[in-house]
Amino acid sequence: MLNAPYLEKLLHQFVSIMVGFALLHRPYSYYVTAVYAATSSSPTDPPNLAVDLLNFMAEPNENGVVLTWQTATERDNAGFNILRSEQRMGEYVQLNSSLMPTRANNNEGAIYSLVDNTAVKGKVYYYQLQDISFSENRTLHGPISFIAIQSPADNVFFTSATLPTFAWTHDFQSSLSIEYYYGDEPQAVYTIPVEGTTLTPTAEEWQAFAETAQGRTVVWRIVGNNTSSEIRRFIVTD
Helix, strand or coil: CCHHHHHHHHHHHHHHHHHHHHHHCCCCCEEEEECCCCCCCCCCCCCCCEEEEEEEEEEEECCCCCCCCCCEEECEEEEEEEEEECCCCCCCCCCEEEEEEEECCCCCCCCEEEEECCCCCCCEEEEEEEECCCCCECCCEEEEEEEEEEECCCCECCCCCCCEEEECCCCCCCCEEEEEEEHHHHHHHHEEECCCEECCCHHHHHHHHHHHHHHHHHHHHHCCCCCCCCCCEEEEEE
């Protein structure tokens, strides 16, 4: 006959397996890392997440890295922290000096932003978003990253005989392209699919491009999966 302690142990194992299965098949709108605890006396169901996150993005510009996120709903949410690391699996350090309070009312969502003005240009960082409930439950979202341009510099000049090398750094981007437009024609955006971390056009390709771009400002950036680089410019002269 099975004794009571053994039956209790089997019951705890069964509930833990079912909770884990439910979490794996729960449809999140974004990648979420959540940790739930259970007491030794009885298993506890996972609490409802305080924040239903629609998106969380990082985009570098001349002032640093702009972090934006949007929530669909917020329940019992006190606010947010932004954490940064120089490695995806490295140590994350909080950027904001104090909790960023919620802006949502009546379980509605809201839009938030924070500028990381301590980011070094050309360096890739990783960010996590942490929401904290009024009962001090903490949930991490991310990490996310962005694309950092290495060359050419901003506002440089090229001739039809000078072949530029476009170089960038990225992390886990399965789809990349260069988007560009001419400063006097911003409504027409052109896209060039790219692979890897560099692109150097052939002499024939660059000369053909230079004929169209001569005397014009070319505004460009690298675009990946839900992220992009900062915007840069160059001018093609005679």
